[in-house]
Amino acid sequence: MSGSASAQRPTWIAPLRLIAARIGAALLTLLLVSMVIFAISGLLPGDAAQEALGQGATAGQIAALRHEMGLDQPGPVRYVRWLGGIVKGDPGTSIVANQPVSKIISERLPNTLRLAALTSMVAVPLAFLIGVFSAIARGRRLDRALNVLTLSMVALPEFLVATLAVLLFAVKLRWLPSIALVPQEPTLGEFLRAYTMPVISLAVIVVAQMARMIRAAIIAELDRPYVEMARLKGVRPGRLIFRHVLPNAIGPIVNAMALSLSYLFGGAIIVETIFSYPGLASLMVNAVTSRDMPLLQACAMIFCATYLLLVLIADTVAILANPQLRKG
C-alpha cells in the first residue's frame, strides 16, 4: 500500500469498509449455517442413545440413556445452549466419547492443518507454475501437454491414485509406509516417509484444479488491450507476465486457490480413510455414524468457518489488489 497516513486517509477507509462488510457478511453466514447444521443434524434417523446401545437395545434402555444424555430436551433449548457454548469456545461434550469436544478436536485439528499445510506447500507453487506456463504457451505443444496432464489428474479419483501409490510404493517396493502413522516425536525422515503418499494423493487433485483456474485467469488478462499495448511497446514476456498481467489476475487466482484449499479440510476424507490418518474429516464421518451431535456440529462449524475464512482472505486480497476498489 502506498501513501502517508495523514494526507491520504480516505484511501485507507474505502477498502477497510469493504473488508468490514465482508467480515460482517461472513459472520452472518456462519450464524445461518449454525442453524442449518443444527436443524439438519436433528433430521438424521436414530440418535446417539440408539446408536450407542446398538442392535440389541430395548426401548427402556434407550429412554434411560437418552435422558442421561440430555436428548429429551426440546430442540430450540438445545440450540440456544449449544450456540452459547460455541461463542464461549466450548462446543460441549461428546455424548459418545464422554470427553469435551474441544479435547477430541484438539487431537485431530493439528493433523488436518499439518496435512493441509504440507499439501499447500507442494500444490500451490506447482499449480502456479503449470498455470502460468500453460497460459503463456497457450495453444502450443507445451500447453496441450499440460492440459492433458491436468485434465487427467482432475479425472483420476484420489482413491485410485492413493491405492495405486500404496500398491507400488508400500506393498511392492516397500519404500513408504501404507498407513500414515506419525510417531509422537518423529525424526525428519519418519515425518517425510509418513506424509509423502497422503500429500501426493491430495496434491494431485488440488494442483490440477488450481492450475486450470490460474491458467484461465491469466489467459483472460492476456486478451486485454493493455497486454497487446505492452507487447507492441516491446516488453519482454517474463516482465509482461510478472509485472503487468499477474497483479491484475491476482484476484481470480487467489479465489481459485481459496476454493481448492478449502477442499483440503472436508475433502481429505478419502485420503484419511485410505491412509488411516486421524484427521477432522474422518472424525466428522465418525460423528455422523455414531450420531454424536455435539461433535458433528462442531466439526461442521469448523469446516464452514474455514471455508468462509479462506474466501474472506481471498476477497480481502482481491480488494487490496484492485486499484479501483482500493481507491474507493
Next chain:
Amino acid sequence: MTGATSMDVSRRALLGGLAAGLAASGVRAAPSTPRHGGSIRVASIATSTADTLDPAKGNNSTDYMRHYMLYSGLTQYDGQLRGRPGLAERMETRDNVNWSIRLRRGVHFHNGKPLSAEDVVWSLMRHRDPKTGSKVANIAEQFAGARATGPLDLQVRLTGPNPELPAILAGSHFVIIENGRRDFSTANGTGPYICRAFAPGIRTVVTRNPNYWKPGRPYLDRIELIGISDEISRVNALLSGDVQMINAVSPGSVKRVRASAAHQLMETPSGIYTDLIMRADNPVTSNPDFILAMKYLTDRELIKRALFRGYATIGNDQPIPPFHPMYNSNIPQRPFDPERARFHLRKAGLQNVRLPIYVSQAANASVDMGSILQEHAAQIGLKLAVNRVPGDGYWATHWMKHPLTYGNNNARATADLTFTLNYQSQAAMNTTGWHNPRFDRLLAEARASTDIARRKAIFGELQWLVHEYCGVSIPAFITLLDGYDRRLKGLFPIPLGGFMGYTFAEYVWWDA
C-alpha cells in the same frame, strides 16, 4: 465347570496351538516354543470416538480385543467355547441358581491393589444399573444378586437356573474391574497387558504386565492396536509390513494374502450369520407355507460359493452352527427346491403377490442374498421388490420394522444365549416376533436341567422348531478370516470371533 469331563479328542488334536500354549510339557519343534519379547501392531476393522476402556460398553471387535488385553474374566473360553477357570479358581452350584465362586489367590490389579470378592460383585452387578449403559444389560437381568462371603469368596444368585453361567462370564463384557470404578479414562485391570496410551479413534498402546497371574505370560512386550476400516487398506498394511495382524480379510483378498510368503491366514468358522427375517405380525410373512416357501427358495450352495467364495458353512435355518457342541445333526439339510417352494406358495394362496424386501450393506452380504432370492422368487411367480437402503441407521429404522428384512447375528457363546436373546417369545430382540409356547417351555426346561444329555436333547429339539416353524431363513454361517505375519505364533481359532475370539493377546508370541 460345565462340560469339563467331556473331551472331544479329535478336536483337541486339531487345536495344536492350544495344546502348545496350555501344556508346557508338550514336546514340540523348537520354533513353537513360546519366547518373550517383540512388539507388534494390530489393525482391526473399526476405530472411532466410541472406543472405550469400559468393558460394559464394548461395541465391536476392536473394543473386545482391547478389553481382553487389559482385563481378565472369571472364566476364559477354550477352543470349544467352554468357560475355563480364569480369575475364578472354582465355580460350584447344586441347583444352577446359587453359585459359589472362589477367586484365585495373589492376583493384583495394574495399580497394585489385590483382587477381592468385592471387585467381582461390583463388576457383575453394575450391568444392571441403567446408568452404566451396558451392552449386556439383558443378559445381566438374570443376576438376582451377588455378595462377598469372604475376601476371595462370593455367592451369585440367579433369577432362574442357568448351567451355562461359566461360559457366559467369559464374555468380554463381564471382565473384572476394580470395585467402585466409574472413570474409564484409563484402565486398571488384572489383564495380561497394561494400558500405556489410549486415544479413541486413533490408537491403543499396551505393554506387558510383568505381574500377570499366569506365570510366564504374556509373551509380547508391546502391542499397538489401531483400526483401518477400509478392507483393501487393511490388507495393504499387512502386506507392506506396517501391521502384523489384521482381521476381517474379505474372501476376495484371500489370494493376495496367500501369495505372500511372509503371511498366513487363519480361518475361524463362526456362528455369525445373515438371516432373512419374516415377521410374525404380518399376515403374509407369518403364513407357515410362505415361510417354508422362502426357506426352500434359498440357494445355500450358491450363496456359499458366490458370496463367500467358499468361506462359509451351509446353514439349516436354525442358529446353532455345526461345530457347536449342542448342534443337532439329525435335522435333514434343507435343499434348494423351487418346486417345493412353488407348492407351498400355491398352498398359501400367495402367488402373484408383491412384497418389498429390505437389504443393506449393514447386514453383511444381504444385498446379494436379496437379489438372488428375487431372481428365484420371480421364477415361481412371487414378486419381490428389493429395497436397498443405506447402512447408516439401518438397525434403528428398517431391521425388523418391515415384513421382510435382512439382519446379522453375532455368535453367542452358548446355545442358551442364542435362543434366549433372539428366539424366546418375550425376548426384546425376538427378531421374527414368533411365539411358540412349546419352544418357550422347552427352553425353560433346558435351563433347569443339570443333565448334559437331556440338555443336548432339548436344545436339539429347539433347533428343529426354529428350522421348521420360525420365520427365519439362515443360509450360511460366515467363516472369519484373519491375516497375520508368519513370525507370529501361538494362534488357534476360537469360534466366537476373529483374533482367537478376540483373546489373541495373551497367547501369541513373536518368533523372529
